[in-house]
Amino acid sequence: MSPSKPSGASRRPAKRRLEKLQNPDKPVRRERAGAKKHRAKVSDQWQSYRSHHQQVALDSLRRLLRRPLATLMTTLVIAIAMVLPAGLYVGLNNVESVSQGWDGAARLSLFLKFSVDDRAAEELRARLANRDDIASAEYISPAAALEEFRDRSGFGEVLDQLDSNPLPGLIVLSPSPANSQPEQVNALRDALAELPEADLVKLDMEWLQRLGQITEISRRVTLALAIMLAAGVLLIVGNTIKLAIENRRDEILVVKLVGGTNAFVRRPFLYMGFWYGLFGGLLAWVMLVGCLLWLGGPVRQLAGLYGSDYTLLGLGIGDTLLMWFSASALGLLGAMLVVGRELRAIEPK
Template sequence: MLVTSRKKNPQRDDNAFFPRWIRQIKYAWQNVFNDCKQHIFATLLTIIVIAISIVLPTISYLLWKNANEAAHQWYPTPNLTVYLDKSLTQQETDTLVSNIKQYPEVADVVYLSREQTLEEFKLWSGFSEAIDLLDENPLPAVAIVIPKEEAKQSAILHAMQTEIVQLKGVSDVRLDDSWFTRLTALTDMVKAIAWTIAIFMMIAVSLVIGNSIRLAIFARRQTIIVMQLIGATEGFILRPFLYSGMFNGFVSAVVALILSEIFIFQIEAIILNVSSVFGTIFTIDGLNWDEALFIVLLSTIIGWLSALVATKKYLKMTHIA
């Protein structure tokens, strides 16, 4: 009796849920790989089309990412330049600068005395000899207000300008943010274009995967009918097509990442030549590991969802399921 029970235990284990589920998964993946081998040319074309559809928004994102970094590197956030009244004493000047520092939007205040502003003007203007002919220093003391990171917005800076100019002892407050506004608008435009391209390309990826799954269903229509006649469940029938969509999305994403790195490598030398003209060194950054993993996961999920929708739809249309 002990020998008989030992012989029956492996059969019971094989018919358990988990081993049976593993066998179904292996069967589904074998069908996916066998279908790829039988239709290798059509599979490659599908993967290439999907990869190109993924590359376009990826390159657009890289352009926006590097343009945004270049904007912060070449054009820092504008500061408020506060011109102080010439009649202020040193104690009144220190008190005024201290009051400006108390603003919650202010990170720091750099004070330049009248003598320091005169030296700066001589250094950058080239009129040092003409300035020396004057009887007195015509330049006022200046306080350069550096805003905090969360206050680096045109609306907040203009509000600060309005408040500071009303302080006693302040002659004028200047904020040259015209270039900053244009640069922000330009980067926002690139970001909007990248998102628009990404949305259209995700729709294109879904349509391509859905169409390939639809063709696979019609090619295996008779096989599906036989599987239903012998009692195969809907999940067992759908699983190979779902895995096929995931496979196409995953492989296409990997190919798209390779093509994106090739694009970065090709234009990096050109960007270095252009940045050297502006007197700076700017390197192109590619995708980091988090961004690459996100693209792969997103493409795989889109492939699975597209295959699920297409399979459900066309199985009902053909009255198989």
């Protein structure tokens, strides 16, 4: 009895196994095709998402431009809140720039007793100049000091009426660069005050140190003012967005009835807050530049009277971009703080 031939149904699995052995890459090609299809789907979703954001942003911008007066009023309030701390910041930068142009080395004025004559003063000057912690020492005699005071004060006739010279001898000392730290300068001042010829030791750069402390206090005040005004911007933008939501309540109800999510409805109002902040930052920058141009001429004339070519410093590129970004972020944050709560309260019945 001859063996029966395998049927077609039994040959097909064997044929498939043979094709799988001969073409092991075929399933891989199917998986790659599926991955490409998935990537294409993700790309389409991203393209649609980006297109919708662009459309919503432009629509929000058109809505603001259709109400120019109301938009200008809100933008102007934001700009004023932004330009105040920015103006203080620019002012502090100019003060620091001016102070850096002065001689930053501390100088000590050693006032001698009236009993010290010129010869003893010169010997003391030479002895101090040889110290390692002193870079230079200059002696100003009482006669030279009186003559200099006569030339600068304009009280020559009054000084001629004096019976004697009221000014003492003076030695002006400059600490060495290696001993110019505040602690070292103060130690040098204490050591000079113990000299038997010394009557008074004065640190000439104390006023500049006081100016530095005043500048630091002003910088902290500016920061506190900026924080308070930023909170004001959040309130302004939040109230403006709240009114816009109330004006479009019916539109929001219709969108939610047809299946619109809160994220979909929230997007136009977030862009509206962003535009408010950006416009406020741009207007604040224009106002600040205008004020600097207005003050630039008088400042140059005043600097010229002191023999200086100083000009006002403005905001650099980095500070300008930071100002615009901060204003936009404040507008967006102010909208975010209001939109979510308001939209949750608007639900179709």
